[in-house]
Amino acid sequence: MENKLTIYNTLKRKKELFKPLNPPNVGLYVCGPTVYGEPHLGHARPGITYDVLFRYLKYLGYKVRYVRNITDVGHLESDADTGDDKIAKKARLEELEPMEIVQFYTNSYHDKMRDLNTVSPSIEPHASGHIIEQQAMVKKIIDNGYAYAKNGSIYFDVEKYNQKFKYGKLSGRVVEDLQSNTRELDGQSEKKNPFDFALWKKAEPEHIMRWPSDWGDGFPGWHLECSVMSTKYLGEKFDIHGGGMDLLFPHHECEIAQSTAAIGEESVQYWMHNNMVTIDGQKMGKSLGNFITLDELFSGKHKLLEQAYSPMTIRFFILQAHYRSTLDFSNKALQAAEKGLNRLFSALNVLDKLKTSEKSSFDIQALKQKCFDAVNDDLNTPILFAHLFDGVKFINSVAADNESITEADLDDLKKLYNDFVFEIAGLKNESGNAAASDNKLDEVMDILLNMRIEAKKNKDFATSDKIRDLLNQSGITIKDTKEGSEWEMK
């Protein structure tokens, strides 16, 4: 299994050749959503980015265990380690059990991820299902001397940890700087230092999400779940940890500290971070309230949306930018993506019907190599599509008799597009090209197209145009080619 995949490792600030710890196994952990609200465009980005990674690793022949968590407890509302639990707050607002909230938005997240054609993770652990394990890790960290108790809560002792290890190595932060730069926040008197973070929080009497522990009733700190669940399912050392750039600090930094404090060495080999989706140049996010949910995108029901955008348009839109760049949302950009995607899929239809010749006027193998090079280069999907569009031009040119292809090359080309477009990029044809499966519709269309050809023969253009226009109105496009008429559903 030859592999030239390079991955940008945030920890090293450079691209590195990917070498799994225990080939052919690969462990991949990705920070999933906190399920207290509808998934939005921002959630789609890591969902799709790591889906492509998952797909590609499997394509290369690795046995991948992909773990993506569901955060359903411990994620606090506001200032460092104070304030409400997000889930509990939402539950109170809607007068529901917290777990009803969790279930509702988890379902919604699953639905949208399925729409986006992402493959389900191998394991999707919930934080609330790993309270025992989290308590065990807290104990370990206490035993190792890197945590302290205060009023029923347990905090991680960053200063102590920093004496032996280096806190801040992932985000490039220095403890001394943090000391002078951390904002003044009220209600933190419990902590020795403002940048210490909670491993376990004491539950106040009114707090509904609570579990018994050696330290009294409480709940786990947000960062802890990822340290616990990643190592539980992938081992104390595993290959890749992904997530959004906004989680880099403090979340992932704390994860490293916790795991290291508990285990004695670092767990993660490659840290990957996807960039943000922006809107008018600003991060799309909950706190700014400028987010558009996936549901709104798919239905077009949002004041900023000029139309609905299909899940595959969203997927393609996201993959047309590199995952480490910001991606700016706009109707124009989405519409361009939609058209580009149509062009790609139209060419795939053409590909199926291509006539072969004695010679090929195009180097299929070179194209294939370029596609692999692109994906191997830190998942450079924009480059991948640039090459695939070069192929589109070739495919259309063959159909227009400007270029030629041999039968063997045609087979290779079909496989190439199948592999890269569907298996690796994870796109799927949503234009109900039910044509193949829906014979009745096919028959009806044949009748209509023949009537139109009849009419055209008789120079009855009024009738032929009427057929075309009416079909167009119901979302079926007629394309006249040299070979005859074809149709396509939008």
Add this chain to the structure above:
RNA sequence: GGUCACGUGGCCGAGCGGCUAGGCUCUGGUCUGCAAAACCAGCUACAGCGGUUCGAAUCCGCUCGUGACCUCCA
């Protein structure tokens, strides 16, 4: 204030020292009864100013601008 990114043609977006992606839009042309699609051709940029180099969008410095993180966020 600290840390770190980024600024590319009408728009979106690659690029990591030389051969100047790709998508969308636009303008001509071919094809067509017309249109659509497709094909051919055109438009050709790197925030500004210096520097390094035979050669810079790409490296360095400064200036301006935008953003992210430093509190929850994918």
